[in-house]
Structure formats: C-alpha cells, structure tokens
Amino acid sequence: MKPNTFLPSCPMPHADTERIQLAHGEGARLTRRLIREELLAAFANPFLNPLADAATLPELGGRLVMTTDSSVVSPLFFPGGDIGLLAVHGAINDLAVSGADPMYLSIAMILEEGLPIETLRRIIRSVKNAADACGVSIVTGDTKVVPRGAADQIFICTTGIGRLRPDADLGVQRVRPGDKILISGTIGDHGLAILSAREGLDLGNQLGSDTAPLHHLVANLLESGADVHFLRDPTRGGVAGVLHELVEQSALAIRIEEAALPVSPCARGACELLGLDPLHIANEGKLVAVVGAESAGAALNALRYQLLGNQAAIIGDVIASPSAEVLLANRFGQVRIIDEPSGAPLPRIC
Amino acid sequence: MKYVDEYRDPHLAERLVAKLAETVTRPWTVMEVCGGQTHTLVRSGIDQMIPDKLRLVHGPGCPVCVTPLEMIDRALEIAARPEVTFCSFGDMLRVPGTARDLLGVRAAGGDVRVVYSPLDAVALAQKDTDREVVFFAVGFETTAPATALAIREARRLGLGNFSMLVAHVLVLPAMGMIVAAPGNRVQGFLAAGHVCAVMGYEEYYDFAAKHRVPIVVTGFEPVDLLHGLLMLATRLEAGRCDVDNQYARSVARAGNRHAQQAIAEVYEACDRPWRGLGVLPMSGLRLRPSYHDMDAERRFPSTSPSSVEPPECRSGEVLTGLLRPDQCEAFGTRCTPEHPLGAPMVSSEGACAAYWKYGRSPGQRASATNMRSG
Numbered sequence: 001m002k003p004n005t006f007l008p009s010c011p012m013p014h015a016d017t018e019r020i021q022l023a024h025g026e027g028a029r030l031t032r033r034l035i036r037e038e039l040l041a042a043f044a045n046p047f048l049n050p051l052a053d054a055a056t057l058p059e060l061g062g063r064l065v066m067t068t069d070s071s072v073v074s075p076l077f078f079p080g081g082d083i084g085l086l087a088v089h090g091a092i093n094d095l096a097v098s099g100a101d102p103m104y105l106s107i108a109m110i111l112e113e114g115l116p117i118e119t120l121r122r123i124i125r126s127v128k129n130a131a132d133a134c135g136v137s138i139v140t141g142d143t144k145v146v147p148r149g150a151a152d153q154i155f156i157c158t159t160g161i162g163r164l165r166p167d168a169d170l171g172v173q174r175v176r177p178g179d180k181i182l183i184s185g186t187i188g189d190h191g192l193a194i195l196s197a198r199e200g201l202d203l204g205n206q207l208g209s210d211t212a213p214l215h216h217l218v219a220n221l222l223e224s225g226a227d228v229h230f231l232r233d234p235t236r237g238g239v240a241g242v243l244h245e246l247v248e249q250s251a252l253a254i255r256i257e258e259a260a261l262p263v264s265p266c267a268r269g270a271c272e273l274l275g276l277d278p279l280h281i282a283n284e285g286k287l288v289a290v291v292g293a294e295s296a297g298a299a300l301n302a303l304r305y306q307l308l309g310n311q312a313a314i315i316g317d318v319i320a321s322p323s324a325e326v327l328l329a330n331r332f333g334q335v336r337i338i339d340e341p342s343g344a345p346l347p348r349i350c
Numbered sequence: 351m352k353y354v355d356e357y358r359d360p361h362l363a364e365r366l367v368a369k370l371a372e373t374v375t376r377p378w379t380v381m382e383v384c385g386g387q388t389h390t391l392v393r394s395g396i397d398q399m400i401p402d403k404l405r406l407v408h409g410p411g412c413p414v415c416v417t418p419l420e421m422i423d424r425a426l427e428i429a430a431r432p433e434v435t436f437c438s439f440g441d442m443l444r445v446p447g448t449a450r451d452l453l454g455v456r457a458a459g460g461d462v463r464v465v466y467s468p469l470d471a472v473a474l475a476q477k478d479t480d481r482e483v484v485f486f487a488v489g490f491e492t493t494a495p496a497t498a499l500a501i502r503e504a505r506r507l508g509l510g511n512f513s514m515l516v517a518h519v520l521v522l523p524a525m526g527m528i529v530a531a532p533g534n535r536v537q538g539f540l541a542a543g544h545v546c547a548v549m550g551y552e553e554y555y556d557f558a559a560k561h562r563v564p565i566v567v568t569g570f571e572p573v574d575l576l577h578g579l580l581m582l583a584t585r586l587e588a589g590r591c592d593v594d595n596q597y598a599r600s601v602a603r604a605g606n607r608h609a610q611q612a613i614a615e616v617y618e619a620c621d622r623p624w625r626g627l628g629v630l631p632m633s634g635l636r637l638r639p640s641y642h643d644m645d646a647e648r649r650f651p652s653t654s655p656s657s658v659e660p661p662e663c664r665s666g667e668v669l670t671g672l673l674r675p676d677q678c679e680a681f682g683t684r685c686t687p688e689h690p691l692g693a694p695m696v697s698s699e700g701a702c703a704a705y706w707k708y709g710r711s712p713g714q715r716a717s718a719t720n721m722r723s724g
Contacts, residue, residue, distance in 0.1 A: 199466060268351055275698050325709070331360045332572065334395025337709030342687045343453075346440030346464065346698070 025145030055139035065100035080208030084126030091160035099168025180296035188278030212285030224302035227292035253321030357571030366576035384542035385412030385699025407671030414697035468500035475512035495609035523633035550605025626666020663692035
C-alpha cells in the first residue's frame, strides 16, 4: 500500500458485502442492520418489534410447556426441506407430542463467518413460512457469528412455548399391556433423504424429507376422544429408538408386526441397497402413538383423516413380559428382537 | 418390490420348510459361507424353522471380520497421518484396532471418510490434489473388481496422490482350510452367491470332488436360502458330492469375465493372514508390481510394533463354524457392539453381530420364544 493512500480511519468492514463477517456478530452497526433488515423484516410481530432483550408475553391461561431444540444439518437444503423448516418443526413437534398447542418460538442462530447472506435469507424465509404455517410467533432471538471453521455454516437453536391441552393426559406411566401402537405414516424418509443428498447418492427422485408440523395431527387425535396414552416423534434413532425408550421407562415389552410397517417403495429400495433398517432411521414429521386397545380404531381414523396421517397404521402391541424388549414378528411368523442402533447407521460393504 | 418380495414370500417359504422336513432323514451339518446369508438366516428366523437334524454353522464370509488386527492397525496408523484422507466402506469404521477404531481416529482429528464406491475415493483424489487419498480395499472377490477399476482409473488420470491399502481375501482357500481342518463337521456348503456372480463356480467342481462335499451356490433372500438348503439336503441324503446353482438369476457358471479380467490385471494372489485363522496360503490379493506405486503399505511404511490379537476373542472359532457366537463366554457381556473384542461383533455381516442384533443371547432368546408361544 502506498503511503499517500493511507487514511487514518477505523477499518470498518464493507457493509454491502454478500457474506457474513465477524463484524455482523460484534453488536455494532452491522449487527443492528442484520437484525433490522433480515430478521425483523421477516419475523415482525408485536412481541419482537421492540427488540428488547426478552419478550414479554401475555398470560396464557393454562399450564405452560417449554422445549428446546438444536438444528445442525448438512446439507442445509435437501429434498423435501431445509434447516429452517427443521428448526421450526423440531420445536413444534416436541410441544405437540407433549400434548401442547404451540404458541411462541425463539430462534438463536450461530453463523459461520463467510456464510453467503443470500443463504441466510433463504433460511430466514423458510423459518418465517414454517412459523406462519404453524400459527406461531417468533418472539425473541439471538445471532452470533463465529470464525470460519468453528461452525458448519449455520446452527439454529429453537425454543418453543406452548399451552398444555386440557384433553391431553400423556405419559409413559399411562402405557399398559394391551395398548396399541400406531405410526402416522411411512418411516425412514427424512434420514434417507439427508443421506442421499449428503453423499450424492442417486437413490431415486421420490426420496424426500418428511419434515412437517405435527400439532394439527395431534389435536385431531386428541379431539377424536381416543384414549391416547403416549406420543413421541421418532427423530434420531428412528422408531426403534422411541420404542426402546418406551420399554426402558415402562418396564413393558412391545411387539411390532413387520408386515404392518409403512415404508415407501423408494425408502425400502434405498434401505435394501445400503443395508439399513428403516426402523433405525430418522423421521421429522411422524408420530408414534400408544392408545388404549378399545380406541385404536378411532385413533387410526383420526390420524388417517388428515393428509399428514393418511398412511397411518397400527403396527403393534404393548405386552407384559419379564424382560423389557422390543420384539418384531416377521412375515414368516418368527419373532426376533429389534436392537437399538449404536451410533449412526453405517452403510455396509457389499 | 420386484426381485425382492417374491423371494420373501411366506407361503413359498412354508412349502420349502415342509419339503425340507420330508427330505432330511439324518443329521447333517452345513455351512453358509457368506455373512450376508448368516444375517438373513438369523433375521428371518430360518435357522429356527428348519428341521432340527439340519444344523447350520456360520462361515467365514465376512470380509470385515476376517481382516486381521494387524491390518486394522495399519489402517488406523495411515488414517491418523495429517496428510492423509482415508476412505473406507462404512462397516469398517467401528472395527476395533489395538487402541481405537477409525471413528476414534476421526474424533482425534483424522480425515476419515465413508465412501460408497472406490471410485468416490478416486474422485476425491482428483479434487483434493494436495491430500494423500488412501482407500481401504476390503472384501472378497465381490468387491475386488470395483477396487481394481479404481486403481485403473487413478492410473489413467495420472493421480500421484491416490493409493490403496489392500486387504482383499479369496473365499475358496478359507473353505478348503475349514473342510480340511481336524475336527471339521461341515458336510456341505451353501456357497456365497455374490462371490460366484464374479468368479463363477467352475473351481467348485474339483473342490467338491476332492473334499467329498456338495456345494450349492445360493442367494441371500429367505426363499433363496431355504431353496439352497433343500438342494443341499437332497444331495447329502443321496450321497452326491456335486455342485449346483440355486442363484441362477445372478450367477453364470463362468462368472463375469470382465470383472475377472479387471482383478487379474491389477492383482495377484498372495499368502494372507486371516483374523483368528493365521496365514492361509494364496488366500489374498495384492497389487501387481506394476501398481506398487499405488500400494499404501509401501507409500506409508509402518512404524508400529506388530499387533497381538486379544486372546479373549474367539473369532477364529466363530469364523470357522466351530463355535456359535452365543456359545462364547464373552458374548453379550464383555463383548458388545459398543465394546467389541473383535470385528464379528460390529461388522454388518458378522455372525456375532447377527446374534446380538436379532436377539440370540440366552435371555433374549427365552423371551422371544415366550412371545411366539403366546
């Protein structure tokens, strides 16, 4: 640099840059601009608009349910969804399966230096659309920027607050022998879509994430009057993970019918090819419901009545057993256990 | 699903089971060679549907399982080098070495990647020219054509940063060792269908005649295995030591000539140590001298002391059918998928993994039996 071009000014980053810089997280002008132009513009609502340190919410008239969830996914955009949808649906679904109507969300984003602003905009739009579709407001949030390499593009942490539904009486303590186990649709789609996108596998163009909000489905199920004992969304660890959690906490056993498990032809093909079990693969828009045997039919109808649940099925029973296990009856009438996945599913050699 | 559902048809399976019951009049011990077949047998419960007189013992056909500790340690050593991007099939990642596994190397900062095809590793070498890309070539004759093609492709592209750690093994020498061993109980083989899809089964005729054992080339679905068992039982009962092909939809007698040519061009047979079995003569493949520049063992000479297999792991006996996984004292106690003593507990084709996964530990079996009768 030639001496005569030297200007004794503060080294201010160029504000019109197309990528996230560390300065975006320093709390100064760039931060305010980022929040005002990108976040507030998208999420505007009376609780967020004052941009205070915390949102003051009205009385909700009921018991509050609160959850928190982190979304870290690669790639950020994949068939059927993106990290923004996952961040919203993750929190909504945790509330929904706890028997709550979701009301408010907070969104915290950790951005990696160098993230294209356009990518951030796409994600923000996606978060906004998902929140709008779910009828929840984003009432507070936070943004931090970390140096390149300290995060993978963007991490999103979502906290959700909901109001417990008066008709929800859910918990593992209500599960008893004879209860029926239902699943709201095909299993394994999300995990396979991510795997396929991440590894560049051509597993068929019908393979897409099932990410979806479950609160309407849950509301419909509870309003049907079915005697619902327990709900869970089978995300990481898949349906097998949820069932193992259930037997561990209830000291009961579960028996699943292999022929009853809904798996899309495309997901089945992908699992056959890679040596994976759809029961072990993550879902982001499915519901496992345990209901009293006498109302299993009503529960199934309530799920199938909605588009999201039109492939719902009764997949098994809760049974009394000396050992708390998850069993599977196969098509040949043989019974085996379903193991709990240890770590992420690894594709086989040949 | 086409080509799958018809081979999982419960009615067809039932008929084959009934036919087997009619056919088997004396006790027989037969071995399914491939770990993929073991998993189907245990997962579908075929081993519990067939007549008691027909005893199944599980074979050595799990490439991950038979890869010796020494080779795993070599892989870990190379993978930990800062300049190396180490590529492997997924099931190798949890196989324990002396001190850790490949996932442990990755957690400690090593660049370890799962690839789905050896050509993915070549593509990586082409993209990241400043990295040494090493592919861990594991497998029987089934995967050898693909790794041979990767070597040829890397040569064609003139890649100086691609090499392979070759641990390929051949199935017939292992079958020969088993059947010739003192105390052998195996009277017939269900041969590994996918190996035969590549190599054909011409060689099996001499083998069957020499060792007086019938061999049926068999597929991997429940109906395939029941059909293969029926064909084998028919031969055993009639005292016929010949060869037949149940898996004709995939296997031709001469195999796949193109695949065989690729193997022959890149590899030559060599003596190779197997986990738990020791060195078997001419039982492995190594790169031919013209490809030595792509041999990772030469490129990254070992600096570690030689490895000693943990004495508690009885994988050698499991791999030769002398010990059923659930008969091992460590099974399910000191050896689990989280803390394996040896590869058969963590490989997707391992017999110990199959017994664990599908609930064949004594406690698990008891409750599964209760459920069935209930």
